[in-house]
Amino acid sequence: MSFKNSFTYDYEQYLIKNKKFKPITLHQYTNAVEMLFEHLKFKYKTSIVDPVNVKPSDIKGFLDEKLDKGISANTVNKYLSTLRTFFHYMWENNKVGIDPVVKIKYYKVESVGTKEFTFSTLLDISPKILKDSQYPLILKCIFILAMKGCRFSEYHFKKDDVIEYGEEVIINTKRRSIRLKGQEANIFMSFYINSQFDPGEYVFTTKRHNTGEFAPIEYDSLYLYIGYIRDDFKLPKSFKLDNIRMSYVYYNKKVNNYSVEELASDLGIEQASAAALLKESIERFESE
Numbered sequence: 025m026s027f028k029n030s031f032t033y034d035y036e037q038y039l040i041k042n043k044k045f046k047p048i049t050l051h052q053y054t055n056a057v058e059m060l061f062e063h064l065k066f067k068y069k070t071s072i073v074d075p076v077n078v079k080p081s082d083i084k085g086f087l088d089e090k091l092d093k094g095i096s097a098n099t100v101n102k103y104l105s106t107l108r109t110f111f112h113y114m115w116e117n118n119k120v121g122i123d124p125v126v127k128i129k130y131y132k133v134e135s136v137g138t139k140e141f142t143f144s145t146l147l148d149i150s151p152k153i154l155k156d157s158q159y160p161l162i163l164k165c166i167f168i169l170a171m172k173g174c175r176f177s178e179y180h181f182k183k184d185d186v187i188e189y190g191e192e193v194i195i196n197t198k199r200r201s202i203r204l205k206g207q208e209a210n211i212f213m214s215f216y217i218n219s220q221f222d223p224g225e226y227v228f229t230t231k232r233h234n235t236g237e238f239a240p241i242e243y244d245s246l247y248l249y250i251g252y253i254r255d256d257f258k259l260p261k262s263f264k265l266d267n268i269r270m271s272y273v274y275y276n277k278k279v280n281n282y283s284v285e286e287l288a289s290d291l292g293i294e295q296a297s298a299a300a301l302l303k304e305s306i307e308r309f310e311s312e
Contacts, residue, residue, distance in 0.1 A: 031075055031114070031119065032054060032057055032058060032061075035053075035054065035057065035110055035113060035114075036050065036054050038113060039053060039054075051239070051240065052102070052106065053106045053109065053110070055242055055243075056102075056103045056106040056107055056110070057106070057107065057110050058232070059086070059103070059244065060078075060082075060083065060086050060103075060107060061073050063085075063086045063089065064078065064082055064086070067082075067085070075111075075114055075119060075120050076119075076120050076121065078111075078120075078124050079124055080124045080125070080127060080128060082124070083104075083107060083124055083125055083128060084128055086103075087100050087103060087104060087128075087131070090103065090244075091131065093244075093247075093248070093251070094247060094248075094251040094254070094261070095243070095244070095247055096247075096264050096266075097131040097132065098266075099243055099247070100131055101130045101131055104125070104128060104130060104131075107125050108125045108126075111123045111124060111125045111126075112125075141259055141260055141262065141263060141267075141271065142271055142275070142309075143268075143271040143272055143274065143275035144275065145259075146171060146268065146271070147171075149253075149257050150167075150171065152257075153167055153253060154167075154168075154207055154208070154211060159252075161211060161214055161215035161218065162215060162228070162249065163249040163252060163253070164211050164215070165211060165212050165215045165228075166179070166228075166246060166249045166250065167249075167250075167253060168204065168208050168211065168212060169195075169202065170250070170265055170268045170269075171268070171272070172202050172272070173268070173269045173272040173273065173290070173291055174197075174202070174265070174269070175265065175266075175269065176243065176246060176265060178197045178198075178199075179228045179240075179241050179246060180226060180228070180240040180241070181195055181196065181197050181226070181227060181228075182225045182226055182227065183216075183219065183220065183225055183226070183227055184225070185197070185227075186216055186227065188213065191205065191206075191209065192204065192205055192209060193205075193209040193212055193213055193216075195212075197292065198292075199291075199292030199293065200290070200291065200292025215227075222238055223237075223238050224237070224238040224239075226238070226239075226240045226241070228240065228241035228246075229241055230242045230244075230245045246265070247264065247265075250263065250264065250265065269301075270301070270304065270305045270308060271305070271309075273287060273291075273298075273301050273302055273305045274302075274305040274306065274308075274309050276290070277302055277305070277306075284298050284299045284302060285298075287301070287302060
């Protein structure tokens with residue numbers, strides 16, 4: 025992976041050597057740094073921003089902008105956490121004189137979960153989304169997989185992980201296989217065929233502004249598309265991947281009578297994780 029900024033590259037090498045991060049974790053840490061400096065380049069109309077000149081107000085402005093765009097407080101707090109790690113590394117290695125993140129507080133996370141919308145509501149609007157010619161294929165495919173309970177990391181599958189089997193499409197993620205049929209399969213295959221013309225090995229990608237490389241799709245891009253659906257159908261702010269997944273679990277338990285074992289198999293997770301997820305979904309939907 026290459027970076028335009030030398031300090032970002034140095035930071036990446038530090039994480040590889042000292043933290044032994046896996047590629048996905050490494051990407052999440054360096055991605056937050058890249059997004060911050062792209063934001064500051066645009067803000068100050070410059071091609072270079074020296075970390076020495078970054079102020080607390082710059083970082084706060086970057087985080088506030090993410091919230092304004094509909095990114096969840098949980099996700100923004102993750103950005104803040106990774107920026108803390110980056111600037112602490114820079115300060116410890118005498119690359120900046122002052123750590124600009126140290127006094128920035130984490131954002132308050134709303135306790136409201138999926139209670140504001142149900143999976144049945146999403147099933148009702150699904151035909152409208154899939155038929156709407158104004159929606160791009162990538163948006164429809166993101167929604168299709170969200171309706172299968174997909175987490176963010178599950179969108180990072182490669183072109184070789186997709187198999188067309190008769191009238192079905194099978195997507196092999198690291199933990200499970202997702203089967204699409206009928207209209208969903210047709211829409212996904214149209215998008216998949218288009219993705220073959222993009223460089224890189226991943227199906228869902230984001231083109232980075234600073235390097236021009238096609239990287240696995242990033243949080244911002246994914247939630248931007250989710251946000252279009254939320255706004256068009258006047259869904260609450262809680263309409264996010266994690267909450268869609270929670271509503272999916274609750275629906276399959278209450279309507280399809282899934283057992284914990286069936287939920288675990290369906291989502292490709294351990295039974296203990298499925299039990300905890302089910303417990304949380306019941307508490308969210310059935311609490312007064």
